[in-house]
Each structure stands twice: as C-alpha cells, then as structure tokens.
Amino acid sequence: MKSINQWQAQEYDNQLAFVSEYGKSLIPWLRPTEGESILDLGCGTGDLTQEISQYGVAVTGIDASSDMIAQAKKKFPELEFWEADGQQFETERQYDAVFSNAALHWMRKPRNVVDGVWHALKPGGRFVAEFGGKGNVQIIVNALEEVLERHTGIKASERNPWYFPTIAQYSTLLEDRGFVVRQAYHYDRPTKLADGEDGIIGWLAHFGDDYFEGFSSEQVKEWCQEISEIVIPKLWKNDAIYADYKRIRIEAFKPGV
Numbered sequence: 001m002k003s004i005n006q007w008q009a010q011e012y013d014n015q016l017a018f019v020s021e022y023g024k025s026l027i028p029w030l031r032p033t034e035g036e037s038i039l040d041l042g043c044g045t046g047d048l049t050q051e052i053s054q055y056g057v058a059v060t061g062i063d064a065s066s067d068m069i070a071q072a073k074k075k076f077p078e079l080e081f082w083e084a085d086g087q088q089f090e091t092e093r094q095y096d097a098v099f100s101n102a103a104l105h106w107m108r109k110p111r112n113v114v115d116g117v118w119h120a121l122k123p124g125g126r127f128v129a130e131f132g133g134k135g136n137v138q139i140i141v142n143a144l145e146e147v148l149e150r151h152t153g154i155k156a157s158e159r160n161p162w163y164f165p166t167i168a169q170y171s172t173l174l175e176d177r178g179f180v181v182r183q184a185y186h187y188d189r190p191t192k193l194a195d196g197e198d199g200i201i202g203w204l205a206h207f208g209d210d211y212f213e214g215f216s217s218e219q220v221k222e223w224c225q226e227i228s229e230i231v232i233p234k235l236w237k238n239d240a241i242y243a244d245y246k247r248i249r250i251e252a253f254k255p256g257v
C-alpha cells in the first residue's frame, strides 16, 4: 500500500486538480508583493507555487514526496523546489511569508511544523495556511472506522493519519510559539467528488491507505463498497457525492518589525 508520501504525482495532477483549484482562493490572503520571497509548504506538484510566482515573487516549494517534487520540477523548471518534510525542515534563508494549502492536516506533529515555519520566517513575516479543520470528512471517517472495526476488530481510529484541529487549538499552538494570529476562519466546503456513485471508492483509493495497510485488496474492495453505501445517503446531492470538507484558514505574523 502506498502512503501519502508515495502518491503518484501524475494521479494527483489528473484526478485531484481540485485541490489546487480551491487553493487559489487562498492567495488573496497571502497578498504576494513583488520582490518578496515566499515558501510554499507542502507544494504538491507545484501548481500554486507557480501561481504565486506570477506576482513577481521568488517562491520556493517544498514537499515530503519525492514524486511530487520531481513532477513539480518537470512542470516548472524555472522554479525552485526541494524535498523536505514539513515536520522537520530547516531553511538556509528566511522568507517574507510561508504559504500552505491542503497539507498541514497530514502532519501529525503540528508543533514541529509551527517551529519550522517560525524559523523560516523573517521577523515581521507572515504565515498563511488552509487545511482540514475540526469535523473535516467526519462522515467518511466514521463510516470507514465503523466498517473496519466491524470486520477486523482493530481500533481503527488509531490508524487515523490526519490532524483536524479547532481554530482554538491551532491558534494556541501558534501563540505558544510567539506568533500573533490575525485572522482565523473555520468553514464548510462541501467538495464534489468525481465518478458519480463511485466517488467515495476513488477518494478512499487516494487517501485511505493508512487505514487499509496489511489487508488484502479483495477485503479492501469489499469494505470500500460498504463504506460507500453508508455515506452516499448522507452526502449525495443532486448529481454527485459532496465530501464533507471543513477548512481552517489562518493568518499569523511573527512579530519583529
């Protein structure tokens, strides 16, 4: 089974383009200004890194997945990318801003992330991020864990790879490190899945690996079908399944100027 770090970058570009599409709306929070230097934390295959570069800033993308970084370099050879885990990274220089879209919820050591961001920022620098907030994909997670526990007896919640904090929890982490939180926003963003009634099957194929590790593909296939049957009545609207995404947007400053 592959983990998030081994995603096929191609697959990400083909089927998960909505991740970067939604992320574009975070750029106005970043307000990139010509001449600035910006770090894109968890850049995936670089679409938003490239978008940010259009503002005349020097932008660097980092991601823990070597596949993603290779694909980003191939797509945007003029930009700088390097492979690094957001939970243990150090930068040689300091940036005016750190930006992150749809990545922080994969990092279960958020204190390390906040520490890395702090060191990566110049005094006065800003941190602008969006990621899954409290209650994100809860309907899917509940069904997944219910089905897995019923069939295997394991405590499925112990395999949950995600970190979905409240605004209060994340702001506290930032404030404990010395950041000043300027804006924080928690909102529902129902997200349309491709493939009609098979939408959850596809979503689980992309994101469910940590839960399914050690089980056969036949078992996983059968369980995914059951999960799908539980969630469709709850998430189907008009023409598709809309996953129950909930996001946190946050803007914080490192004091100093």
Ligand code: BEZ
Pocket (backbone or CB within 6 Å): 102, 105, 131, 132, 136, 137, 162, 207, 245, 246
């Ligand atoms: C998210 O973007 O919220 C997300 C993506 C994959 C798995 C869980 C959550």
